[in-house]
Amino acid sequence: MVVPSTSPRSPSVARASSGPGAQRRPPRRAPRPSLVEDSAEHLHLHADVLVIGGGPAATWSAIAASEQGASVVLVDKGYCGTSGVAATAGVGHWLVPPDAERRDEEITPREEQGGYLTDRDWTNDVLDEAWYRTALIEGWGYERTRRSRPAGNGARGGTTGPAPAPNPFARRPGERSFSGSSPDYLRFLRGKVKKNGVTVLDHSPALELLVDGEGVVSGAQGYQRQTGRAWRVASGAVVLATGGTTWKSHSLGGDVNTGEGHLMAAEVGAHLSSMEFSNFYGMVPFGTSMDKNGFFVTASYWDHEGAPIAYENLHKSRAELLGASLRGTITAQFTQFGPEVRPTLRAAMPNFFMVTDKLGVDPFTERFPMDWVQEGTVRGTGGIHVLDRDAWTGVPGLYAAGDVAARDRVVGAATGAGGPNLAWAVASGTWSGRAAAARARDRGPSSRGQRLEPTGTLGLRPDGGAHRPRSAPAREGAWREITAAVRDEMLPIDKSAFRHHHGLVRSLDTLDELWDRAGTELVPSDVRSADAIRTRETAGMLAMARWADRTALHRTETRGMHTRTDFPDTDPRQARRLLTGGLRDLWVLPDPEPPVTGDAAAPYAAPTPPTWTEEAS
């Protein structure tokens, strides 16, 4: 059992980095992982660092590890570059210059919004790292290699020449920002990863972690679904960057985020944090997946009878609109924008307006019906608890970056969507990559030849995690039924957006029964097979559902997105983050590390800027 650290700066492991300026000068290209076996049945590699995932956090992690001279394998369940929720979003990182006054301006309102569960020292470190790392992107050739012309200047009309490039995302005039169309950004990050010498395996879901005789995480194994063979990577350290969990709600790009990364971490003893903040709902044009649009948060809304709906702060809570939705379909309109800015807005969000154009709706001038997709811990903030600025999980050899990790110290009980999550992905990705490379260097390559034990339980092996005798044979297709049953508890607004004691107890009873049933029924034909991908996804969603509802039951108040109809007020005594963990038997405890807000934080001092920038090549 890992003891939660009481201090975020706990020197529990040798820190690979002490700030954004600490990186070593990179070699031109990192060494390649070594190929042990490449046959029709097996792919077996040895590497210093294994990164599981393929979005912004995974790619930033792989880049950082390779900069340290580590050999790196990156495995993506889908395709690195299109997988995950960032790949189809617009990207606008939360970038704030290293200036005490500007930091205070930006962080103070987010502390209130986040229910004072945040940590200003952590937030400043995240913003520092994101600020300096994103500054490197231009030198890496982002603009030069971008396929798209400036947004909104599509070929459809045959226009030539670049359009003026307004920078609507700069937070202050003249401040640097980084934003744009995500297909370009993720495609670019994939290219950068490969250029750094990282071996990328697409369509290669990880199914379980591997540990050595001392319990140090030393690799993972899974299945390559397009080539139909098992893969295994033995590594000095592992970074999990598998994203949040949306319980296959069909949000844009979210169906690959099914929680098996969280489950893998819990199986080796990692804890989770703020799992009650796992119920953020994204607004979409009715019936669609298109939840990527910041314009919604200041739009106008009407209930099913046409009466206007008032709301306070849609970053914090959407209870007013969600409640109205339970009475009938509500409508929305982007009334906040005059005609002069609309073309720029359309250009800034090509994905959203592609959808409304297909539907034949003009969201600026017409009211359009809308509904919701549950965005779980993607826009919610819960996830794997990391202990320090190495993004260390507390389990030797295992690090967590991006949405799979809790973002509660940065955004608390409010959503981390958009800017903060991306800043966190850059920072935690960078930290985890550097730390994993340092860990692998300390262990040395001999650790790769050891005998490793698989750690997967539920969804892989009979009675995984369930302490009762096997009572029924494994059944084909059980994953469909169990997935549907989990979704039935996690997606409906009246169960997840509006919580109360009896409803949560009822859901937990159902989910506990499913857990026991899954122990016997959710068993693949082979632990490394296409079948196992399905059963493991289902197990991940089920585990996440139980952690979310158990923690929600524990927080007997309303705070941020966590709305308890039986406890409608915020209780000042509960201004602590909650940790949870366990597989079959769950526990919830207040995090001994208190939030750090306002004057309690250390006075901000800008770090020493990085000592090098990689030259463009």
Add this chain to the structure above:
Amino acid sequence: MIEILNAARCTSCDICVRICPTNVFEPAADGGVPTIARHSDCQTCFQCEAYCPEDAIFVSPSRTPEPAGSPFLDEADLLDRDLLGLYRDRVGWRRTSRRQDDTGDARTTGAATRDGAPGEVLASDVDYHRAAALAPATAPLDRTSDDRASLDRTPPDSTTNPLQGAPS
């Protein structure tokens, strides 16, 4: 969800097979047009529509399968309205306008290659219902000429810019 893979435009490059994050497509054994083999796994992320270099793909905005008779299954009409590959155009990846005489071949519809009956709704998808109000409209889509005219005017860079925080 993906509804159309136009066989006439498809060159069997299999880019969609490689890049689909949920592995919806299956390459043809004979090197022909890939099939939409796992339609129910489609997460409506539009990536295939952006990546297809031939504008052969149309992804309907609905996160559930289109019911029989939906305009979003009418391949000839969608080709007429130049809606295949719309996302590729909007993200700026379409290099040139399609030739006037290239309308695809509406007789070969990708809808026929889907698993299950057209419009079949899976049990796990019924937590959402469809609104008649959102029946696909036939409103004109070409607002781009107005857009371009206004794009030449850079909006004032101000601290109250409504775009702050967006997109998310």
